Amino acid sequence: MVRRGRPGPCRHEADDFQARNLQFVNDFNEANSAIADKQAGALRTAGDRIVLDNIGAVGDQDTLLLDSASKSTVGRVYIGNAWIQGNVDFIFGRASAVIDKSAIRLVKRYDGSSGGYVAAPSTAAGKKGFLFINSNITGDVSSRSFYLGRPWHAGGDASLDPQAIVRNTDLSAAIKTTPWTDMSGFSWKDDRFGEYKNTGAGSGAAGTDRPQLTDAQAADYEIADWLGGWQPSA
Structure with missing residues (x-):
């Protein structure tokens, strides 16, 4: 499924949406x-109990928006065996999302420069954000040019508590030695960012x-903890 020119993304806001063996591509020329x-x-996506299995999400900036219906509702997403590609905040939103066994591909900007951010979570307080696990993050970009993420306080909402955890994942030399950074006046150190047993x-x-x-x-940072009793169907 290819989005031509510069339209908005494919939108799926219902609960229990599943996509398998599909490519979602926005080929807008930056x-x-x-x-x-x-x-x-x-x-x-903006629903709960979303499954994205063996899918591709390909773009540059803001490729994949994993959202919820509102700040007060839970939007659980399980992504497995996916290919997700971009450069600036290309996995973002307030969903409680697991990205498992997936290839996260970093690409250069339209001017040939390297630099960007993998994740920009906007998690509500008391909810879980993004869990990257058993995956790999790499790309044909300059060494030490990409951050793992930064806190997106959407609309300047100081009550949000963005969260991103990257664990048991292979990180290429493209990742900065200080992998988290601030955003729009909000310090990542005031939110929830961390790693566990990454390699590479x-x-x-x-x-x-x-x-x-x-x-x-x-x-307490396992897939089952993120999904809260929901088991995605095969």
């Missing part, structure tokens, strides 16, 4: 100087700028 806003999403040239030891879960903490 080099089009007549358009200043470079956002061009490929897919948006882009992984690193625990530090002030690179928080790591302990083994005891990681026991």
Whole structure:
């Protein structure tokens, strides 16, 4: 499913939506100087109990919006065996989403430069955000040019508590040694970002700028914890 030009993303807002063996592509050319806003999403979900299995979500900026119906509702999403490609905040939103066994591909900007952010969660307080697990993050981009993520306080909402956890995932040298950064005046250190047992040239030891879960903490950051009793159907 290809979005031509610069339309909005494919939208699926109902609960229990499933997509399997599909490609969602937005092929908008960022080099089009007549358009200043470079956002061009490929897919948006806003329901609960969403399954995206063996799908592709391909774009540049804001590729995949994983949302919920409202700040007060839960939008659980399970993504498995996917190919997700982009450069700026290309996995974003307030859903409680698991990205499992997937290939996260980093691509250069339209001008050939490297640099961007994998995730921009806008998680509501008291809810779970993004869990990347058993995956790999790489791309044909410059070394140490991409952040794993930054906190999106949509609309300047200070009550949000963005969360992204990257665990048991292979990180290429494209990932910065300080993988999290601030956004629009909000510090990532005031929100919930962390790693656990990642591997690859882009992984690193625990530090002030690179928080790591302990083994005891990681026991509560499993797929089942994110899905809250829901088991996606095969």
